[in-house]
Amino acid sequence: MEKRILIIGASGQIGTELTSFLRDEYGAENVIACDIKEGNDELMNGGPFEFLDATDFNKIEALVLKYTITDVYLMAAMLSATAEKHPMKAWDLNMSSLFHVLNLAKDKKIEKVFWPSSIAVFGVTTPRTKTPQHTITEPSTVYGISKLTGERWCEYYHQQYGVDVRSIRYPGLISYKTQPGGGTTDYAVEIYHKALQEGAYSCFLNGNTKLPMMYMDDAIRATFMLMEAPSENITIRSSYNLSALSFDAEEITESIKKHIPDFSISYEPDFRQAIADSWPDSIDDAQAQKDWGWKSEVSLDEMTAIMLKHLKTQYQ
Secondary structure: OOOOEEEEOOOOHHHHHHHHHHHHHHOHHHEEEEEOOOOOHHHHHOOOEEEOOOOOHHHHHHHHHHOOOOEEEEOOOOOHHHHHHOHHHHHHHHHHHHHHHHHHHHOOOOOEEEOOEEHHHOOOOOOOOOEOOOOOOOOOOHHHHHHHHHHHHHHHHHHHHOOEEEOEEEOEEEOOOOOOOOOHHHHHHHHHHHHHHOOEEEEOOOOOOOEEEEEHHHHHHHHHHHHHOOHHHOOOOOOEEOOOEEEOHHHHHHHHHOOOOOOEEEEOOOOHHHHHHOOOOOEOOHHHHHHHOOOOOOOHHHHHHHHHHHHHHHHO
């Protein structure tokens, strides 16, 4: 049977680029994008698009039946910094949308589910360096709590009902194609914009706060690799650790200065500093490497060159 993919939350930071990638792989007509808000021109005009509230089970089910969907990628979520301002709204969106999709899979109306988790599942009690796949998870944010809860339900639905659900704990993601979406790692996107626009940046984290990061192309490739892997290779049904880069604001500043020597940075930590302090500074992803051949490709300096090149074109 031909793959028919529904991407919920397609207008977001990951969803936008994931939709484009999957349309190239499977054909535009086989990848249906949906979101509560419009996306960019490429997303809206590059294939089918439907408006959808991810908390509306009946509408999701109707789309699944209308397009004979096989795979659902549930990318809709309220991210860490935004979720702290709207806890109950974040919990409702992040959890109810997941149950809707898991229940459709349980009832055999779809075959496969991708759901993104995050390094936000970790907390201050987690080993900070080379955080293992199986470790202490005591998150202190609404976003992290919802992601950890989601991981447990994903594994439960796989064990109890045989649902083919797959997940990645994404680190901070960096892209020039979409604006930041309200996450704690968003400084690493904003800094490139400000470097080109103003030659200076005021960072909301301390300069030595090292966090796991990843260029978006690596993240999309990892998602595709995981979903393409044979089911028997998938040993983790909660969520896989995934690693690429680890750096702090001082290191990314030095990378930018190789292109913009006069660039300067200052530091004004806000409430996001406490969130960042509860997360690891590096991740051990040996299980993803072993199970489905994961390996990151883009270095910090390569990413900086790509970001500045494309953003410069946008601003011109």
